[in-house]
Amino acid sequence: MKLAYWPGCVSRGFTPELHGAVAKVAPVLDLELVELDRANCCGAGVIAEHNQELADTLNARTFAMAQGVDGAMGMMNICSTCQGAQSECQERLDADTAYREHINGNLEPEGLTYERGGAWWNKNFLWLLVEEIGLDTLKEKVVRPLEGLRVAPFYGCYIVRPTRRLGFNESPERDSYLEQVITTLGGEPVAYAGSHKCCGFPVITMNKATSLRQAGRHMADALDAGADCVVTPCPLCHLNLDLQQPDAERYVERDLGMPVLHFPQLVGLALGLEPKELGMNKHVVSTRDVQKKVAALAAA
């Protein structure tokens, strides 16, 4: 399956292990990724907060580039925040012809045009895996079922709300895909209070206590529910849950030490890839115990 691929900023910035993991996982799933290396930041809601027309134009530019990739089925992103911010712009572009034409006018000097809807889509790797590749196909490719691994899903707000904008009418189970994939990979999904809540990252510079109390609580809840690790399709969540976790421990006044995997890393483990090639050594919270469990599976 050929796809226009938007990796986002953070996967090439502070979570390079995510970008690397996708590069390893894609060929195993027969995905041909054409990286949109000229495309710009999605704005992460901040540019839309500053100026909506600017955010819509910048994302229409990315969509137009993706639509220009010859033979691509659609566009794939690997970040819940990209998904949400881009879906918000796409909703406005698709809803109003005059507005769309106006925004396309902003792209004219570059010779780009965003064509509305039709069969074209922009899907996070999580959605793509379930809806386009399918859990049956995924199951066939699992060579190392993650038996006994207790995984707590963490979605990221932007990929679950608002449901009306994010295609839940057509695909109502998008809020349980992580659990479905964890099960398909042979692991055990862990139910806990924080799975669909906010990691707190958007206010880390504005109100650290609000931000890290959220991150800390969710990790503590996952710990109390007996999770071996958390998995998230959002690198921004990963920054707050992993990079900031040592600091978050102070706000919830307890030790956490909860490993947080990027979603493609978890998939890669079950597909037989090694933790190191998936960048699992580049986390702030050590993934050693998860690696040990996986190594024991391989030996069994």
Added chain:
Amino acid sequence: MPETYALKIRRYDPESGEPAYWQEFNVELEPERSVLDGILQVRGDQDGSLAIRCSCQAAICGSCGVKINGRSRLACNTLIGEAAEDAQRRFGDRDGVTTPDGSASIVVEPMGNMPVLKDLIVDMDAVHWKKVHRVVPWLLPDGPPPQREYIVPAESMIDITQAMACIHCGACVSACLSLEVDPEFVGPAALAKAYRFVGDPRDGQAESRLKDLAEDPHGIYDCTHCFQCVEVCPKDVAPMDQIMRLRRRATDDFEIKDSNSGYGHEKAFVNLIEKYGTLHEAQLLPRSYGKGSLIRSQLDPSSLKQLIASLPTVVNGLKSGKVSPVKALWHKKLPDQSQVRRIFKEIESKDERLELNLYIVGESGEAEEGAQAEGSQES
């Protein structure tokens, strides 16, 4: 045809001295009746002591806010048949919520983030109304009042009709994830109300209102973009969108340089994308603390203090190997960065910001008549 539905209701009576507990009831109703109808049937036929606040039963008065299957909603505009399907999908395989025949009960509990008075009734005064009062929810016009009414062009009010649609049911307050960890957060309903006045052309205190809410550590910059309020609002007020409007006006119209780094964060983020096309994360933090400026972040004492406080996290990032010193200093521009800069320049130089509000123009798809993109009332 009436069907049997199981309601699992959270009960609490402070006068009993007992802790809260769950109680199951079966009701007979047509699937298109509401969850409120079910609750009232329980109260009428099975247990007169069950407490619920309700009045209009038509999603107008905003009294019957509860959590249904964990989601904050009005009981009166939630169909009992749909609630049962939702419960089945979400809890069908879990222990403790299934009835003997294997179907999941509809879980009804009081709203969150507010103290429970009895059963399904929460103390709206203690939280919701207190926060609404916090934002001075009345007009503060400038100058002497006119001889007759204030006259403004009708179209100048369109922008605030969405915020005016609020019925004060408290669903957004109940669902807010910032409030969950910071009870002092002014919150979605009150901030939407604040925009209702900031955006009102008759109000003369927009700047001081914004300054107040930008400087409050629990004000407009304490919202984490979680979309819970947008999701649960029964009237499509989209409180988070109103909070973003407040921020937009505070930073861009009035250049309010708040001490929470809200102004700095927006400026830093937007400037970095204009310069590089993608986010140069290593510069985001210092620039945010420096009110957009990299140099100021190191010269201004309070900015420097914040920057130093974040050093342990930076060291952790370096130690893990995810951030290299080279990456921290150097960030590649996009091959077509001149195009991104052109877009920024063209759009930012316009006199009026363009905002398409789908609440106002509707989602009409192709060939809509009259659904033109309208310039917002912001200037």
